[in-house]
Amino acid sequence: MKIHIKNGRVIDPASGLDSVQDIFVAASHIVGMGKMPADFHANQVIDASGLIVCPGLVDLSVRLREPGLEYMATLETEMHAAAVGGVTSLACPPDTDPPLDEPGLVEMLKFRAKHMPGPRVYPVGALTKKLKGEGITEMAELTEAGCVAFSQADAPLIDTQVLLRAMEYAKTFDVPVWLRPQDPHLAREGVAHDGVVAARLGFPPIPVPAETVALSTILLLVRETGARVHLALLSSRAGIEMVRRAKHDGLPITCDVNIHHVHLSEMDTADFNPHCNLIPPLRSQRDRDAIRQGLSDGTIDAICSDHAPVDDDAKELPFQEAEPGATGVELLLPLSLKWAHECGMPMIKALSYITQHPARILGVEAGRIGVGRLADLCMFDPEATWVVNRGNLASLGKNSPFLGLEMQGRVQYTLIDGHLDYRRNHSHA
Numbered sequence: 007m008k009i010h011i012k013n014g015r016v017i018d019p020a021s022g023l024d025s026v027q028d029i030f031v032a033a034s035h036i037v038g039m040g041k042m043p044a045d046f047h048a049n050q051v052i053d054a055s056g057l058i059v060c061p062g063l064v065d066l067s068v069r070l071r072e073p074g075l076e077y078m079a080t081l082e083t084e085m086h087a088a089a090v091g092g093v094t095s096l097a098c099p100p101d102t103d104p105p106l107d108e109p110g111l112v113e114m115l116k117f118r119a120k121h122m123p124g125p126r127v128y129p130v131g132a133l134t135k136k137l138k139g140e141g142i143t144e145m146a147e148l149t150e151a152g153c154v155a156f157s158q159a160d161a162p163l164i165d166t167q168v169l170l171r172a173m174e175y176a177k178t179f180d181v182p183v184w185l186r187p188q189d190p191h192l193a194r195e196g197v198a199h200d201g202v203v204a205a206r207l208g209f210p211p212i213p214v215p216a217e218t219v220a221l222s223t224i225l226l227l228v229r230e231t232g233a234r235v236h237l238a239l240l241s242s243r244a245g246i247e248m249v250r251r252a253k254h255d256g257l258p259i260t261c262d263v264n265i266h267h268v269h270l271s272e273m274d275t276a277d278f279n280p281h282c283n284l285i286p287p288l289r290s291q292r293d294r295d296a297i298r299q300g301l302s303d304g305t306i307d308a309i310c311s312d313h314a315p316v317d318d319d320a321k322e323l324p325f326q327e328a329e330p331g332a333t334g335v336e337l338l339l340p341l342s343l344k345w346a347h348e349c350g351m352p353m354i355k356a357l358s359y360i361t362q363h364p365a366r367i368l369g370v371e372a373g374r375i376g377v378g379r380l381a382d383l384c385m386f387d388p389e390a391t392w393v394v395n396r397g398n399l400a401s402l403g404k405n406s407p408f409l410g411l412e413m414q415g416r417v418q419y420t421l422i423d424g425h426l427d428y429r430r431n432h433s434h435a
Contacts, residue, residue, distance in 0.1 A: 007031075007032075007049050007050065007424060007425065007426075008030070008031065008032045008046065008047060008048050008049045008050070009030075009031040009032075009048060009049070009050045009051075009052060009381075009421070009424070009426070010028065010029075010030055010031075010042070010046075010048035010050070010051045010052070011028060011029040011030075011031070011052045011054050011059060011383070011385070012028045012051060012052070012053055012054060012055075013026065013028070013053060013054055013055040014026065014027075014028075014029070014054030014055070014057050014058065014059035014385060015054075015057070015058050015059065016029065016039070016058075016059045016060075016375060017058055017059070017060045017353065017354050017357060018060070018061060018374060018375040018376070019060075019061075019354050019355065019357050019358035019361055019362045020061070020358070020361070020362040020373065020374040020375075021374070021375070021376065022354070023375065024354050027039055027040045028040060028042070029059060029375075029381075029383070030042060030043055030046055030048075031381040031421070031424050032046070032424070033424065034380060034381060034423045034424035034425075035378060035379065035380055035381055035424065036375065036376065036377055036378065036379050036380075036381050037377065037378075038377060039375075039376075039377055050426070052385070052419060052426075054385050054419075056387060056389070057385045057386060057387055057418055057419075058353070058385070058386055058387075058388055059375075059383055059384075059385050060357050060361060060375070060383070060384050060385075060386070061094075061357075061361040061362070061365075061372070061373045061374055061375050061382065061383065061384065062092065062093065062094025062095065062125070062361075062372065062373075062382035062383055062384050062420065062421070062422065063091065063092045063093040063094065063095075063338060063339060063360045063361060063384055064093070064094070064095045064096070064360065064361055064364040064365045064368065064370075064372050064373045065088065065091075065093045065095075065096045065097070065310055065311050065313070065335060065338060065360070065364065066096075066097050066238070066262055066308055066310040066364045066367060066368070067097060067098075067099060067238065067239075067262075067264075067310040067311065067312040067313065068084065068088060068093070068096040068097070068098055068311060068313040068335050069084070069098060069099060069101070069313055069314050069315065069331075070084045070085070070098050070102075070115075070119075070127070071084065071102070071315060072102060072115065072118070073102050073103065073104065073111065073114070073115070074102050074103025074104060075102060075103055077317055078315050078316055078317050078320075078402065078403065079315035079401060079402040079403055080402065081115075081118055081119060081122065082122055083400070083401060083402045084313070084315065084335070084401060084402070085119065085122060085123065085124025085125060085127075086123070086124060086400050086428075087313075087333075087335050087336055087399070087400040087401035088124055088125045088313075088335045088336075089123065089124050089125060089420045089422065089427045089428040090336050090400045090417065090420070090428055091311075091335045091336040091337070091338055091339060091417060092338075092339050092384030092385075092386060092417040092420050093125050093335055093338065093384075093420075094125045094126065094372065094382035094383075094384065094420065094421075094422045095125055095126045095128065095365065095368070095370060095372040095373075095382065096125050096126070096127060096128065096335075097128045097129075097130050097154065097155070097368060098115075098127060098128070098129055098130065099130050099157060099159040100129070100130050100131055100132040100133075100137065100156075100157055100158075100159055101137060101159035101160060101161065102115075104136070105132045105136055105137045105159075106129055106130070106131050106132050106148075106153070107131065107132035107134075107135050107136060107137070107143045107148075108148075109144075109147050109148055109150070109151035110151075112129050112131060112148060112151040112152050112153055113151050113152065115127065115129055116129065116151075116152045123422075123425075123427050124422070124427060125422060125427075126370075126372070126382075126422070126423075128152075128154045128368055128370065129152055129153050129154070130153060130154065130155045130156065130157045130159075130184060131143060131145065131148040131149075131151075131153035131155070131156045131157075132148075132156070132157070132158070133156040133157055133158050133163070133172050133183065134158065134161075134163065134168060134172070137158055137159065137161035138161070139158065139161065139162060139163040139164055139165060139168060140165070140168065141168070142168065142171055142172045142175055143156070145175055145176060145179055145181055146179050149179060149181055153181075154181075154182075154368055154369060154370070155181060155182045155183065155184045155236065155368075156172070156176060156181060156182075156183050156184065157183070157184040157185065157186075157238070158185065158186070159186070160186065160285055162188075162190035163185075164190055164191075166223060166227075169223075169224075169227060170227055170230070170231070173227050173228070173230075173231040173233035173235070174231050174233070176233050176234070177231050177232055177233040177234075180234070181234075182233075182234040182235065182236055182367075182369075183233055183234070183235050183236070184235075184236040184237075184238050185224055185235060185236070185237060185238065186237075186238040186239050186286070187217050187218075187220035187221040187224055187237060187240070187245065188212075188216050188217060188220050188286060189215070189216045189217075189219045189220040192212070192213060192215055192216035192219060193212045193216040195210050196209075196210045196211050196212030196213075196216070196287070197209050197210055197212070197283060197287065197325065197326050197330075198210070198211060198212065198272065198275055198283075198287050198288075198325075199211065199212060199214075199272045199275075199287045199288060199289040199290060199293075200212060200213035200214070201272050201289070201290050202272070203272040203273060203275055203276050204272070204275075206276075207275075207276070207278070207325075209275070209325065209326060210326070212286070212287050214242045214243075214244050214245070214289070214293075217240070217241060217242050217244070217245045217286065218242065218244045218245055218248060221237070221245050221248050221249070222248065224237070225248065225252050225257065225259070228252075228257050228258065228259060229257065232258065233258070234258045234259075235258070235259050235260075236259070236260045236261065236262070236367055237249060237259060237260070237261035237262075238261070238262055238310075239262065239263065239264050239267075239285075239286055239310075239312060240261050240262070240263050240297070240300075240306065241263070241264075241267055241286040241287070241288075241289050241293060241297075242289055242293050242296070243290075243292055243293045243295075243296035246296050246297065246299075246300040246305055246306065247296075249261050249300075249305060249306075250300070250305045253305065260307045260308070260367050261305075261306055261307055261308075262306065262307060262308040262309060262310050262364070262367070263297050263300075263301070263306055263308075263309055263310075264284070264309075264310060264311070264312040264334075265309050265310070265311055265312075265334060265337065265338055265341045265342060265345075266284055266288070266312070266332055266334065266341075266407060267284075267286075267288065267289070267293075267294065267297055268294070268297055268298060268301070268309065268341070268342075268345050269294075269341060269344070269345065270282065270288045270294070270407060271288055271289065271290060271291045271293070271294045272287070272288050272289060272290055272291075273291065274288055274407060275287075275288060275325065278324070278325045279325070279407065280321055280322065280323060280324070280325050280328035280405075281321065281332060281405050281406055281407045281409065282325075282407045283325055283326075283328045283329075283330045283331075284312075284330055284331065284332060285330045285331065298345070298349060301345075301359060302349060302351065306359075307359075307363045307364075307366075307367060308359050308360070308363045308364040308367055309338070309342060309359045309360055309364075310338075310364065311334030311335045311337065311338040312331075312332075312334060313332075313333055313334045313335040313401070313403075314330075314331025314332060314333065314334075314403070314405075315331075315333050315401050315402050315403020315405065316329045316331050316333075316403055316405045317402075317403075318404070318405075321405045331403075331405065332405055332406050332407055333399060333401045333403035333404065333405050333406050334406070335401065336399060336400060336401060337394065337406065337408060337413065338360055339360065339384070339386060339415055339417060340413035340414060340415040340416065341408070341413070342356055342357070342359065342360050343356065343388065343414065343415040344413070344414065344415075347414075353388075361373040361374075362374060380423060380424075381421055381423065381424040382421065382422055382423065383419075383420070383421040384417060384419075384420055384421075385417070385418050385419040385420075385421075386415055386416060386417045386418060387415070387416055387418055388414070388415050389414070389415075390414070390415065390416035390418075391412055391413065391414050391416075392412070392413055392416055393410065393411065393412050393413070394406060394408045394409055394410065394411055394412075394413060395409060395410065396409065416430070417430065418430045
């Protein structure tokens with residue numbers, strides 16, 4: 007399929023490119039930019055006038071709910087939702103049922119994902135068997151099966167000796183370990199940030215030291231082992247400051263935040279909205295401001311959706327009983343644009359946090375535009391406004407704190423591997 011994308015404003019954060027020019031696609035790759043290559047005859051022309059053409063988005067945390075949790079969502083629905091959101095590459099956490107702790111399970115997931123439309127799927131393998139935190143998995147075999155990193159997802163790893171061994175093993179094979187810093191004892195039975203709102207409403211609290219105590223352990227073990235560690239879903243000002251210092255010291259670490267934490271705070275839980283029950287919890291406005299500062303100064307490397315579709319039966323409950331998590335893969339782009347607009351950040355820099363930087367963390371060829379590169383592209387209308395509601399979310403999970411709110415910026419086309427995987431029905435836009 008030969009595609010001519012014309013008149014789009016092409017933004018590529020990796021190269022600093024920001025100009026109106028045409029792109030020519032053939033045999034899965036970009037074969038020309040600006041000037042049409044000789045002997046190029048397009049099968050399809052996309053007029054991208056008024057649209058921004060950027061690298062396909064790269065999302066570091068999208069739960070596809072397969073295998074085992076199909077009652078919440080299916081591979082097919084969530085892959086489609088990702089394409090609707092302009093995401094062309096994604097990492098899926100290992101907390102499926104059973105967890106991704108055996109090569110056969112990883113190979114099956116990769117095989118199924120490859121044979122359906124939607125983004126490239128990069129499985130994150132389980133760090134310990136069954137995610138129980140006791141014995142480490144066969145990381146070398148799982149890497150051969152297709153895992154790009156190893157993680158406990160939200161399962162606790164209480165035994166620090168196991169964590170040390172896992173990091174030593176990962177260092178030997180030069181595979182990254184992804185860890186969400188939360189001390190399970192300090193966070194025990196908590197559902198909300200330990201602040202004024204939780205105190206007033208009687209929510210069991212999760213204090214900031216739940217993050218910083220775990221983080222200090224991880225950072226000490228990184229110093230000891232030299233393992234490459236990615237810190238997932240930072241939520242606190244104190245935690246971000248620790249990461250800032252550790253990076254300054256040259257530790258081999260990267261980190262990300264959930265897009266929800268860029269916008270929301272504990273104040274959003276004050277009306278008992280179960281859609282705001284997230285892991286980690288929404289923290290104080292001061293913490294939220296520190297996240298924004300950490301993004302603008304480069305301490306935080308990437309933004310993810312931490313997409314977690316949850317069925318209505320588990321979500322439409324009192325705040326304390328509701329299953330945590332929010333659907334977010336379709337909102338990653340508009341919420342990133344909203345944050346950039348509020349902070350006065352140039353769009354090219356904002357887009358780097360959801361394209362080039364997460365691709366670097368994943369260690370994959372993605373998140374860039376250039377001749378000879380794979381044609382994974384997102385085309386969006388930066389002016390299009392739309393209201394988030396259950397009916398227009400493609401994900402089976404309708405659990406979002408942003409239901410009923412207006413967004414600006416909407417994906418019109420998603421190109422994956424040179425194929426038009428998604429096109430908005432313009433008569434219903």
